[in-house]
Amino acid sequence: MNSRTKKFRTVYLSLFFVILYIPVLSVILYSFNKSPSTAQWAGFTLDWYKELFNDRVITEAFKISIQVAFLTSILSAILGTATAITSMYVTKKMEKTINGVMILPLLVPEVALGVSLLLFFNALRLPFGHLTLVLSHSLFCVPYVYIMVQLRLKEINISIIEAAKDLGAAKWQIIRTIIIPLVMPSIITASLLALAISLDDVVISTYMSGPTSTTLPVHIFSMMRVGVTPKINALCTLILVGTFFIVGLSQLVSRKSRKEEEFK
Amino acid sequence: MMKIKMRKLLGILLSSILVLSVVGCGKSDKSGQINLMTWGGDFIPREIINQFQEETGIKVNYKEVTSNEDMQSLLEANPDQYDLAVVTDYMVDILRQNEYLEKLDKTKLPNFSNINPGYQGNYYDENDEFSIPYAISTSFLLVNPEGVEKLGASPITSYQDLWQEELKDNIVVIDWSVEIIGLVLKSLGYEYNETDPTKVEEAKEKLFALKNNIMRFETNTPEDSLINGEAVAGFMYSNQAVKGQASNEKLKPVFPKEGMPIYIDSFVMSKKAPNKEAAYRFLNFLLQPEIGAKIAEITNFSTPNKAAEEYLPESFKNNPMLNLSDEVIENTSFYINVEEVLEEYEHIYSEFKMR
């Protein structure tokens, strides 16, 4: 690549990233604005953040989001890992079928999926709340866990497993003592991913929430329609910080495991 | 070594989140709570709910919805998950007919007598057995006279004036077929929710002619567009107009002579409500005079509570948007038989939007 192309490349990429991040930075910037409207900048303040902590509905919604996300993460981790390990032991054709079925929830647009689940759960007369939220969130989180764990599984050196078999280990023993520890970093990273996805979900949660369990994004969405104040900016900024924390955590875990792999 | 430390840290972090969330879970005690369906935007002021929770220890859970039909769907699907809902007049009638509502036990509502008789005995609940009125409102036009003049249009005094070409892309309206078609019907001198096919056809054509002038459809905060100058006129609910004028003195209300709707939002109780006792306590609490006055002040709705009137501030009583004159009230009417016309009106409205 010659220098002229390189220059163009730098300009294009820089411009792109600036535009990519301006909307996000604007939200953060105006969360500190004294004036409730973006029309003028009235000075720096933390008042909107203070308001957040006094808002019981928001803290309630936040609690619910965390509970749902946490349970979703665990459920997805278990189901996703179990399916991934199972996929290693079945026939090729079956593996392809599992792949297809796993991808299915991700292919249906969220609106259609949400409405289907709504009508379905209604017909079953299920109470809408934590149960429906966790079930529906798991639906689109399990595929991610499945894909990530399966990827890692395929990287495992098959000779280790062969050796264990030769030494007389039963299937369960092999899974418990060899496979799971080896894929643990992937499981953790995938669980954190499921956590983040569940926390962010808007569309499906809109349909699945009940009177006592409105998730935070659903509440934020209705806040945005009702009255735009910097309180929303402050809330979004805090969520941003929280998400980065989770992402940072998952990066640490995956980097740690990669370093260990290199040493082996 | 590091691997183990990392794992331990993660384990502690995750288990503390788990503990926190479980502890948070345990607090809600089934007997001391009520489940509510309400409109968004502080329709029942947070302050009032907090006060009730502090005084009685009963927790108030609520789900915010965006339409009466939404509330109807939710009540039908899970009648035993909700205690109370605040619905608009015509929906009381529908729910009553479909037998979802509990006949209220007045002995549990000593403050019932505080209600202004002028707002009772209406078509949707002639014997006042199923509903407790909560908020009275209307809708009319909020106008920025200076802005209208700058555009070269004549001053807006009626619905008809909204069709002026000069107002292109400068009007904001609430987003519902029944309201907008109602506005058009009134401008033609007809009644709300007209079913006569020729009249409906006429309204449809006139409706299409209005498309270019509408800048935005917004049910929750239409007054914002007038405050920040995006629009010079808007058709919105009275409480929104009050908020608009409070933020921008230049905005003035216009009560169209052609007629206006009136809404009485009332509390109804589900027949299968899980926490009936607590629900009665809540209703009785809201019917206290001082509470009624506070609600009116915060929400900018007119109050159906006669005993509350003496606690209202002067500014409230002097505001023509809140203290409606007799002349204006005579010109208002309910939206009856919404169910009958809804499907057709929604279809016309969809066609209108897709032009």
Next chain:
Amino acid sequence: MKKFKQNAPAIPILAWIGLLVGVPLIFVVVLSFLSRDNLGNIVFQFTLENYKRIFDPIYLKVFLNSFLLAALTAIITLLIGYPVAYFTANLESKKRSLAIGLIMLPFWISSLLRTYGWIILLGNTGLINNILLRMNIVKSPLSMMYKFSTILIGTAYMLIPFMIIAIYNSVDKLDKSLLEASSDLGASKWKTFFNITLPLTIPGIAGGFTLVFIPSLGLFFISDLLGGGKTIFLGNLINTQVTKGRNKPLAAAFSVGMIILVLVVLFIYSRVTKDNKEGLF
């Protein structure tokens, strides 16, 4: 028999996913053929009425509108994203990790926040208008909100990371020796690009297209927040029929319509990447 034994453990898993995804979808398909009474309750009477309604010119317009939005979003993200992916793949290792990180990061940021940012930027009293007014570039605020283009910007912004990553994967896997051979044989840079790079990255483009097109159909909160309610999209239509319209069979029919649209796109994708080992699945 051996095969069955081997496949047996998969059954509970398939049952779970099948139950949670398959059954609601089957339910929706069945529902779309049922009718309803005046009170909005479902009546078990077979009817094609709901599907006939889809062919109502207005509803067809809505389908078209959504299709248009999804297609334009995919095209825009392709045009802007391809150079990003291409340049990033050619960066030196350290810079490349940084770039990839920056591209993926918005994916982790709340989708509401990412949409809200545009409300702050584009409103009449928003950041862009503030700057333009203060610098006297315009006399009165530019009206940028509540238009089709506003929704387009919001949706493209939301989904562009998918397009970039899909193309990046393809570019990354390019056999560099092919490119070298091409230039050794005397082809100009552009010729190399159009004759070798572009065709070889078609799987990535197809993948990106699919990954952007499908979600575009369903992100109704973007059109809600940025569109000012002026046009109706498929997501809004389904949503309205379930809640306000009280016509669940009709909503079901619309949902089935949307899913069919998705299947068509997936079919096209599988045709395009037929001979390729890589791709999404």
